[in-house]
Amino acid sequence: MDVSFAVNRERPGFAGGKYPADCSSRIVLNHITSRWGVLVLLALERGTLRWGELRREVEGISEKMLASTLKTFEADGILHREAQPTVPPRVDYTLTERGREVAMRLMPLMDWIADNADDIVGER
Amino acid sequence: MDVSFAVNRERPGFAGGKYPADCSSRIVLNHITSRWGVLVLLALERGTLRWGELRREVEGISEKMLASTLKTFEADGILHREAQPTVPPRVDYTLTERGREVAMRLMPLMDWIADNADDIVGER
């Protein structure tokens, strides 16, 4: 595990360590860290998925929240929605380049959580 | 092995790409991505802070939510609380090693958000 780069690093992001209440960063952060945001992102990171596949993949999500999460990410340019005009309809969701950038930065965190969650919760 | 659904499941995290609804990973994920979790973690990543400093640093957080967020992280072993028995009281909050591991994995994401948030929100 590489620790070297994080120590005493001058952080330019977030205006040098401040977190203004009404900045666009907070908005985007809230989109990504919304209840289902991370899970949807991670599911799509492995490739295109249809609506129904997403519902099954992101266990527990309601249709309403799936729709809402997908819409937010589409508006943010994080994922691309492609509807085929067939009957029955088929809709594919794919991460955009921007979405892949986010997902990529999410994965080290998710892997760490997967590795440590049992310890953390179990301790209690 | 089930070939039909085993497309390219090689991600080790999250038990091979599934996200069980009631797993400890979800719990820890929710703690970290709670409304104020990321911001508190990031504030403490630069070093120990006192209660009052945290309140000012994490702009907009209420006392109730600060207390609640800190308690959750302390119970998770993500931060350490040290109270001096002085008058007036002084309490320091510091990330544990575990907390530093989380914060470290959060920073690439936060830096990306800081760099791209204006584009994302502005587009709309």
Add this chain to the structure above:
DNA sequence: CAGAATCCTGTGAGATACTG
């Protein structure tokens, strides 16, 4: 199949006041 429209609820979260 992929949603939209409704209705409803729990609780995350804010405001205020108080205290060791």
Add this chain to the structure above:
DNA sequence: CAGTATCTCACAGGATTCTG
């Protein structure tokens, strides 16, 4: 200074029904 203790409520989120 560093917190509790209440009160309150908006809204995120769920359940159900309907449809092109």
